[in-house]
Amino acid sequence: MMKNSMVVAAVFALVSSPSALATGDVGKGQEIAAGACAGCHNPDGNSIIPINPNLAGQHAEYLVKQLMDFKAGGDQTPNRNSPVMAAMVAPLTQEDMENVAAFYAAQTPVSTGNANNNEDMLEKGEILYHGGNIDNGVPACASCHGPTGTGIPPHYPVLAGQHAEYTYTQLDLFNKRKRTNDDGVMQKVLTRMSGAEKRAVSEYIQSMETR
Ligand code: HEC
Numbered sequence: 001m002m003k004n005s006m007v008v009a010a011v012f013a014l015v016s017s018p019s020a021l022a023t024g025d026v027g028k029g030q031e032i033a034a035g036a037c038a039g040c041h042n043p044d045g046n047s048i049i050p051i052n053p054n055l056a057g058q059h060a061e062y063l064v065k066q067l068m069d070f071k072a073g074g075d076q077t078p079n080r081n082s083p084v085m086a087a088m089v090a091p092l093t094q095e096d097m098e099n100v101a102a103f104y105a106a107q108t109p110v111s112t113g114n115a116n117n118n119e120d121m122l123e124k125g126e127i128l129y130h131g132g133n134i135d136n137g138v139p140a141c142a143s144c145h146g147p148t149g150t151g152i153p154p155h156y157p158v159l160a161g162q163h164a165e166y167t168y169t170q171l172d173l174f175n176k177r178k179r180t181n182d183d184g185v186m187q188k189v190l191t192r193m194s195g196a197e198k199r200a201v202s203e204y205i206q207s208m209e210t211r
């Protein structure tokens, strides 16, 4: 028992050290996550329901940015429009957001693999992810999200292992300019991508090993 709590304390110390990305307090973040977020994102951020994104192991800076973007300032519309998440972030201060982001960033993402047995689709998605499509000018996802899907903090989020359904929805929202908090970067990527390509790359992303 004693030994276990010492291990936990050591992990927390590591996460809150100045060299780690997280500036938030993991312990305080866990309290928020367990109370308001676990019902949809699961206690450790590995969500089970495919429309709710996995948050475990995501970069803290990216998470804080999303939480801020969900929040409407005064009578402005939020940069990222989600009625569900707008209600969730309404009571959170910026410090709360940093804490909860630090908590999720410190959790281990779980690979669920992909039950989709359509090998052709997964292969098409893999080729697109790593090499893009020269014919219609779609850039390789790997150039910004990394060859293993771990992203590059602070701007480029982790994608590996994310639910295909969530990813596909986001690609569609970026494309239709219903999610605009990417400063047009993802929109440019998606303009010439077909629906089948979006589906294939989303399925491939879910099949990628988390790390
Ligand atoms: C009722 C279900 C529900 C609850 C409760 C909930 N979320 Fe979410 N969350 C969602 C859904 C659905 C999305 C996707 C929103 C979209 O883009 O349409 C999301 C998206 C997010 C994202 C963006 C992730 C990404 O990869 O861009 C973050 C961060 C997040 N939620 C954090 C939280 C936190 C922190 C809490 C608790 C304070 C919370 N959520 C509570 C359903 C929920």
Ligand code: HEC
Pocket: 053, 065, 128, 129, 138, 139, 140, 141, 142, 143, 144, 145, 155, 156, 157, 159, 167, 170, 171, 181, 182, 185, 186, 189, 201, 202
């Ligand atoms: C030029 C760089 C760049 C390229 C290339 C790129 N992305 Fe992105 N992507 C971004 C940035 C930046 C964001 C974060 C936007 C934000 O802050 O909300 C993002 C966000 C995303 C998200 C939202 C993640 C989440 O958790 O909500 C998905 C999904 C995504 N990209 C998929 C892809 C796919 C698939 C490709 C290849 C077809 C791709 N991206 C190529 C820069 C890029």
